[in-house]
Amino acid sequence: MTPAISKIIFVGLAVAWYLIRYKYARRSRREKVVSSARGPLETALLLISLSGLGLVPLLYVATGIPRFAAYSFHPALAWLGSFFAIAALGMFYLTHRALGRNWSVSLDVRENHRLVTEGIYRRVRHPMYSAFWLWAVAQALLLPNWIAGFAGLVGFGILFFGRIGREERLMLETFGDSYRAYMARTGRIFPSIR
Numbered sequence: 181m182t183p184a185i186s187k188i189i190f191v192g193l194a195v196a197w198y199l200i201r202y203k204y205a206r207r208s209r210r211e212k213v214v215s216s217a218r219g220p221l222e223t224a225l226l227l228i229s230l231s232g233l234g235l236v237p238l239l240y241v242a243t244g245i246p247r248f249a250a251y252s253f254h255p256a257l258a259w260l261g262s263f264f265a266i267a268a269l270g271m272f273y274l275t276h277r278a279l280g281r282n283w284s285v286s287l288d289v290r291e292n293h294r295l296v297t298e299g300i301y302r303r304v305r306h307p308m309y310s311a312f313w314l315w316a317v318a319q320a321l322l323l324p325n326w327i328a329g330f331a332g333l334v335g336f337g338i339l340f341f342g343r344i345g346r347e348e349r350l351m352l353e354t355f356g357d358s359y360r361a362y363m364a365r366t367g368r369i370f371p372s373i374r
């Protein structure tokens with residue numbers, strides 16, 4: 181493993197990540213939204229997350245900027261990062277497949293929205309966010325730069341903590357006791373950690 185291979189792995193898997201999302205984003209445009217918790221806060225959170233997980237690391241891969249934040253490359257960390265990134269991508273795919281037409285990039289409830297509680301959603305109620313956390317850790321391990329590497333954890337962390345309470349409230353308003361019972365038997369992003 182070399183720094184160049186580590187960057188190629190990061191970009192290749194990021195493209196795969198984008199392609200998975202693109203397919204479901206196109207499909208979801210056809211599904212009517214009946215209620216939503218979108219607003220300026222959601223837009224700001226999405227932009228912050230996109231910067232940390234996308235723009236900052238891609239600028240680094242393309243140009244080496246910010247150079248002052250570089251540190252020495254460790255092949256073992258990059259191997260671990262590749263493993264985490266592949267696991268994150270697999271989880272990301274499974275969550276999109278399970279949510280199907282119920283998926284949306286933000287906080288929307290669709291017409292005939294179904295509460296998904298099986299498959300990868302059986303023991304964890306936010307496995308897509310688990311995949312994002314895993315991906316953000318992979319980014320930190322693959323890119324030897326304090327800013328570009330850790331921007332994903334910071335950017336996604338801000339989105340996660342700024343959104344999760346509102347998303348669960350929206351689900352409770354929509355599904356009531358079914359979601360309450362689902363919350364009682366699942367962990368947020370890790371089984372058995374509520």
Ligand SMILES: C[S@@+](CC[C@H](N)C(=O)[O-])C[C@H]1O[C@@H](n2cnc3c(N)ncnc32)[C@H](O)[C@@H]1O
Pocket residue numbers: 275279282283284285286287288289294295296297301305306307308309310347351
């Ligand atoms: C970006 S997706 C993230 C889904 C989930 N938080 C996760 O991490 O796997 C957000 C949308 O998914 C929907 N959603 C969240 N949990 C759901 C579930 N268990 N079943 C169906 N839709 C869900 C919400 O309506 C929200 O608009």
